[in-house]
Amino acid sequence: MTLEVDVEATFSADGADAFHVAADFAVREGETLVILGPSGSGKTLLLETVAGFHDHGGTVENGGRVLSDRPPEGRDFAFVFQDYALFPHMTASENVGFGQRYREADADPDALLADLGVADLADRYPPTLSGGEAQRVALARALAVDPSILLLDEPLSSLDVPTRQSLRDDLQDVLADVTSIYVTHDRTTARALADRIVVMNDGQVVQTGTPEDVFERPASPLVARFTGSNVVPLAAFGDRTSQLLDGDRDATHLTVRPEDVELGAHDPDLTGTVERVTREDATSRVTVAVGDVPEPITVFSADPPAPGTTVSLRFPRERVATCRA
């Protein structure tokens, strides 16, 4: 059972230019595919198109069955919306049971709510729920129809940080058992949940691969920036360029994860000045300005140097990748 998607669709709003979305990817049984992209990249429209909410060209096939001409209720999917989209006139329990009279699925709504830690909300109405509670109910509603594919549209992005972290943990468990497509603009969520990632920009797929591919071998400077890698023009390395090339003679940029850059190393590849030190949860993020490199280089350090210090940077050869602009 593999979902094969190869769709294109055009969206036009009053007064705005038409927006064109086209994508081609497959989701294998049991896999979580994450669609990652900046806001406005068309990732939500793509997911809604797969769900059957919008007319589209191309095909959506699930295990060989062509779904393209079927309405949403004929595709055997379920959907978790960014803003929950719970039915406000039904209790949480009624929301969860909503789809069960249409689909062959007999999970007990209250048991599903209990699995997600919100058994006590069964009789509450959605407007009285907090964001995290509402999204758990919405997730239970989607799971209740036992969908062949679960579609999730930024389910964490309306939540505050601690709530988001706790629901992300629960999602990890849920997604281990189902086939799903998960849309997000948050690279940390993508990395935590994805078996494979499709990176979108401006309505187009710009890279498809495992999290390791996308985060450690970005296909373009654009993907590298969006996934948080450093991007350095190869020209900045002078004589050393040939050491850093990984085979592609036409490569123009080197990319490297901030956690892989060595700070204060001997035999530095580049030397720069510490611009800024930001305390993050696990460590500090240090940005280093290097002479003729347009973007400052980010490094993580548990024991960061003070801003203004001159520091040396070395890129471990086995941890760098190259790409073309």
Next chain:
Amino acid sequence: MTLEVDVEATFSADGADAFHVAADFAVREGETLVILGPSGSGKTLLLETVAGFHDHGGTVENGGRVLSDRPPEGRDFAFVFQDYALFPHMTASENVGFGQRYREADADPDALLADLGVADLADRYPPTLSGGEAQRVALARALAVDPSILLLDEPLSSLDVPTRQSLRDDLQDVLADVTSIYVTHDRTTARALADRIVVMNDGQVVQTGTPEDVFERPASPLVARFTGSNVVPLAAFGDRTSQLLDGDRDATHLTVRPEDVELGAHDPDLTGTVERVTREDATSRVTVAVGDVPEPITVFSADPPAPGTTVSLRFPRERVATCRA
């Protein structure tokens, strides 16, 4: 010049219970005070009350001048809104210049836009701007009136991750030069920008202190959870409890930052099972379930153990704190 705030205000919406906000804090000249709290904690209402948008009891004084009875235009503040609130019928440049005919301030709007890296947007209208661009213009509009205090209401929360990081860097520079109050629910932003932090919950201030105070010595389990610290009931440590107490005999909980917990140490304080490993930007977040501790313990590790492994945890004595429930 110190801003002294001691206000209370009650907000009622149709059909909902009245919501009461009360807070007492001071902002010293040049300082950035961050108001940190979960959604619905009243932090935005508090900021708007300080700005003069809502009737309130108590006083707002700036350098001895009582502002409480003055309308917003008489308080000499500026405000950056979460959703930008740019005037849609004026160009970016006109937006930035808006307040200058009312306030003694003669900064050049286009120069301000240039400082924030958006000089090329001067003649564009807000509806055509991306989120990051719009928020830069809104920031320039606020700075253009040379306010005695700059108020910022979650200016980053509508932006996607890379845009958020780059604007946060710019905000760090801007806030170094002005006195400001910054509202956020994001602890990373709070830690990066704050000179002092006021933590709010349910309309009340629950802790005030430096970032170090709030993150490393949370006043209650609630603050600890919200700032990402681990919370462990002291009872879990049995005989060792006395080693971990830091003076308060009535303390009930121990708190410790995830980055300070030692994993796989000799002489462990607790032993547990790895529940989950999540790859984050700089490192991996490991959650460990410990027998009779209600909340799993989070640890960061560059070389994380596999889920299911039994691990030992040790809390360095100089890095733990205690609090009362």
Next chain:
Amino acid sequence: RRGLFGVAMATLGSVLLVALGLPLLLFVARQSPSLIAEKATDPGVHRVLYLGVYAPLLTAVVCLAFGVPLAYHLSRGFPGQQLIESLVDLPLVVPHSVAGIVVLYGFGEGGMFPSLSVFGTLPGMILALTFVSAPYAVNAAREAFESVDDRLEYAARVHGASPWQAFRRVTGPLAVRGMVTGGVLAWARAVSEFGAVAVVAYSVEFFYPPAGEQVIAQHAPVFVYNTYLQGGLDESGAIAALLLAVSAAIFLLVR
């Protein structure tokens, strides 16, 4: 804290309130209770008030039965929508006496349905009232449908509901208040209509249950006008006061 601007705006606004409120106040204050009591017990007036509430109620039912489906389609969008919207809203600006004449052209002699007699009949009156009232029902129901988040309907569909099931269990229940409001608005509009009815059906024959037989009466606003022409301001004022009380009661239903 209001300042000069607030005071100036409040003052200007109050002028309009006086222009609307004082006539109503004086109208009520200057009524003669005995004349009202006399009219209130007049069986002829009862017939008029019965017709004045009953015919508009039928109108509201017709408006809802056909207007709600139309409103649903308008709220979801379709090609050529603008033309249909214009057609629905046009009766709002057609002068009332012209509306009556248009209905006579459409359904009267030589009109669409030769076998239908509209001039001076109850069906004609309902048609005239529907023509002027339908936009209110359609627009209120449409607003109600539009205020239901699209994604709720998507959520219903993707979890297995057909369009009809999604409508019956989600969109319909959430829009039901708006539909009721639309019905009451159409009712109120029909109760107040004078011009179109005066042209199409000045007097109509209808079945009057208290009498158990067909009787002849005029639509209430027409009767008020008729009384004004024949009996003067005081006579018509008393009947107008009774009719205003009925209208006000319907109005309270809307709010």
Next chain:
Amino acid sequence: RRGLFGVAMATLGSVLLVALGLPLLLFVARQSPSLIAEKATDPGVHRVLYLGVYAPLLTAVVCLAFGVPLAYHLSRGFPGQQLIESLVDLPLVVPHSVAGIVVLYGFGEGGMFPSLSVFGTLPGMILALTFVSAPYAVNAAREAFESVDDRLEYAARVHGASPWQAFRRVTGPLAVRGMVTGGVLAWARAVSEFGAVAVVAYSVEFFYPPAGEQVIAQHAPVFVYNTYLQGGLDESGAIAALLLAVSAAIFLLVR
């Protein structure tokens, strides 16, 4: 992809469209061009059309001048707002002939302003038209003000603008379309009013620029009704068609 539900809804909705559209179509189709040409060149008809556009225009100006400040206050909320809202909306449900009688009670003999003569005068006609039209202007302007995000006004204030300056530079410009719509709606409502004018000012004297002197005429919908009573359906149909063309032009302005 529409399914049975969509087809059923579309069918029901179409019935209403036919009920609204076909009469209009037949009305236009069955006109005699020569009769229309004759009426269109009649100076008496010109006077009627002039009055039928001019008096409503004055009404719209009055409604906006006093209605916009009221709408602004309503959009921002104040204590006792519900009562004021009810007063503003009440004229929407007052039967049209009753509205005329209410205006006579309020401003006519023995009313508020003894020196003001309203019966059969232009000021009386404007008062009657204002009574029925003002709610449209107030509600449209209010919706426009409400659609302006509060925070834009906060943003103006916190950066130094007084309430008046915030209104003039931010709220006002952003709501101006809604105010214009409100004015045009009030204008259209006044053009279409029949009952209230028929009671208060069946015929009025006014200054008619083409003639350079005072002339007497009737409000256009009253004239159509009068022609219908005296000349029959065809005569009045021709005039109704001319008036409908004027209304339709105003209607296109609203959209």
